[in-house]
Amino acid sequence: MIRRKYKYFPMVISAPSGGGKTVVRSGLLKLDKRFAFSVTCTTRPKRPGEIDGKDYYFVTVEQFKRMLREGLLLEWAKVHGNYYGTPVKSVVEVLGKGRIPVMTIDVKGARAVKKIFPEAITVFLLPPDLKTLVQRLERRGEAPENVAVRLETARSEIKVASRFDYLVINDKLRETIREVAAIAELETRKTGRNLDKVKAFGNQLLKRKSL
Ligand code: 5GP
Numbered sequence: 374m375i376r377r378k379y380k381y382f383p384m385v386i387s388a389p390s391g392g393g394k395t396v397v398r399s400g401l402l403k404l405d406k407r408f409a410f411s412v413t414c415t416t417r418p419k420r421p422g423e424i425d426g427k428d429y430y431f432v433t434v435e436q437f438k439r440m441l442r443e444g445l446l447l448e449w450a451k452v453h454g455n456y457y458g459t460p461v462k463s464v465v466e467v468l469g470k471g472r473i474p475v476m477t478i479d480v481k482g483a484r485a486v487k488k489i490f491p492e493a494i495t496v497f498l499l500p501p502d503l504k505t506l507v508q509r510l511e512r513r514g515e516a517p518e519n520v521a522v523r524l525e526t527a528r529s530e531i532k533v534a535s536r537f538d539y540l541v542i543n544d545k546l547r548e549t550i551r552e553v554a555a556i557a558e559l560e561t562r563k564t565g566r567n568l569d570k571v572k573a574f575g576n577q578l579l580k581r582k583s584l
Contacts, residue, residue, distance in 0.1 A: 379468040381407065382566075383490050384557055385476045385483045388498035389527035390453075391510040393543040394477040395428075397498060400550035401475055401557075408557070411463040411474035414440070417455035421514075430460075448478070448485030453522055459486070473557060480530045483537065494560050496553055497537035501544040 388394045401408040414430035416437050425431045432440070437456045440446055449458035459476060467474035476486065483495050500506040506527070510520045534540060539556050543549045560566070
């Protein structure tokens with residue numbers, strides 16, 4: 374477990390594949406400078422338009438296994454036949470800069486992160502309905518067999534949705550982004566995250582009394 378010594382907390386967003394987590398993450402990053410992307414690595418081939426080091430670190434299976442052996446990954450998973458993993462370094466670096474790392478990872482990854490960073494906030498994005506999810510997958514150019522695999526995975530993913538801290542229906546993108554940002558904002562107000570401020574004020578009061 375990594376003890377809290379940072380101003381903010383990791384924000385984990387999971388959703389069935391095609392549920393919109395990547396686009397929600399981009400929206401959050403544009404909306405508020407506090408959010409930052411912690412890049413994860415994958416062995417899957419690059420999709421058109423994806424940039425190495427920006428969307429993912431695209432690595433070989435050998436490179437991935439070496440990172441795993443060397444304990445460089447906070448969590449990892451094999452999703453749809455490919456390896457995915459979050460380098461510890463990319464999350465800790467963002468936290469160290471006083472920003473909120475936004476992690477868009479699968480449901481098992483979300484659980485692993487929560488174990489290591491108990492203060493992490495987990496958000497599950499649910500598509501408004503199945504038809505919309507299928508359309509999104511098709512629009513992004515997934516082959517029919519890939520769509521079928523992703524829908525099958527979605528079945529097991531939604532079973533664990535209730536373990537997430539928050540659930541947001543991703544219908545209208547702008548609203549979804551606003552809702553996720555609002556969740557982060559509220560979380561920063563949790564009493565437990567602000568006891569240092571209460572203590573500082575208490576100390577000021579004490580000093581005043583002794584004047
Ligand atoms: P895609 O290939 O569509 O980009 O991602 C497939 C799935 O892998 C998605 O559910 C995505 O969130 C998940 N994923 C991406 N990066 C990571 C990671 O670092 N760790 C884990 N556990 N899942 C990831």
